[in-house]
Amino acid sequence: MIIVGGEALVDLVPDHAGGYRPLPGGSPANTAVGLGRLGTPSALLARLADDRLGALLRAHLETSNVDLGYVVRSTAPTTLAVVDVDREGAADYSFYIDGCADGGWQVADLPTVLPSHAALHVGGSFALAVEPMAAAFETLLSREHPHRVVTFDPNIRPSLVNDDNAVRARLRRWLGMADVVKVSADDLRWIAPDRPFADVVAEWHEMGPTLVVVTRGAEGVHASGPAGRIDLPAVPVDLADTVGAGDAFMAGLLAALDRKDLLTRTGVAALTEPELTEILAYAQRVAALTCTRPGADPPWFDELLPTNPRPAIF
DSSP, rough: EEEEEEEOEEEEEEOTTTSSEEEEEOOHHHHHHHHHHOOOOEEEEEEEEEEEHHHHHHHHHHHTTOTTTTTTEEOOOEEEEEEEETSSSSSSEEEEEESSSGGGGOOOGGGOOOOOOOOEEEEHHHHTHHHHHHHHHHHHHHTTTHHHEEEOOOOOOGGSSSOOOHHHHHHHHHHTSSEEEEHHHHHHHHHTTTHHHHHHHHHHHHHHHHHEEOGGGGGGGEEEEETTTEEOOOOOOOOOOOOTTHHHHHHHEEEHHHTTTTSHHHHHHHHHHHHHHHHHHHHHHHHHHTSSSSSSSOOGGGSSSSSSSOOOOO
């Protein structure tokens, strides 16, 4: 099982009539949904409201095979993100958190114990930048990283960052507790402006992560792991938008590692170049399919089978 921690919210996405339609979102929730749809047991550790939009989120998660046993019920309203999509399909977000479900995190909300066999994935959009959620998730990581493999997606949202130095310092602490990190090129431009990404990746390895994957949009994907560096070109798609693409890639990466019984510290440390290449290609296909439809709508396992037009990896 993979336990995914972080925010769950509703995206208000532009429609063709000039208004907005509510779609389930939040990077960690999207990743959990992607995992569930790919057949990987997943559970979400998040705060969900008891309002109408919270019911929309619950239904979406449950129908995507996500275990809600670690969800904290909140009497505050559902967190919102207003999405703006440009002509190239890239998404920008305005968040409404204060007084909402994700704004109420406390250390007391954390589960007392997690299953011994479970991996832990944390998404950083809110968890890195928004207090008191940041303090709660730092407590979780400090407690759990000695006991299980930890994966991390910083997923920086600059609009949420009030103190750049504090968030960068927290990021460094969290990198020291992570085994696998997926980061976007946009994240790296904020985290380490004007530095070559390969230098940053090498520095991160010294801090802790065994595997670092950099998603680079149209430039493809770069990975640095035990067997060295790998670069794969982007998968061409008929683009609808990029909403949830990074989360879908993360889900594909974790699902492929789990399916190969490599989502352990020993497994990640033993990754060969052919294995990692295959895993990255699978994650790219998951993300590419997500980009062909509006909103964060990751594919189901059957959509990646050999009966579909593109060759399947598994």
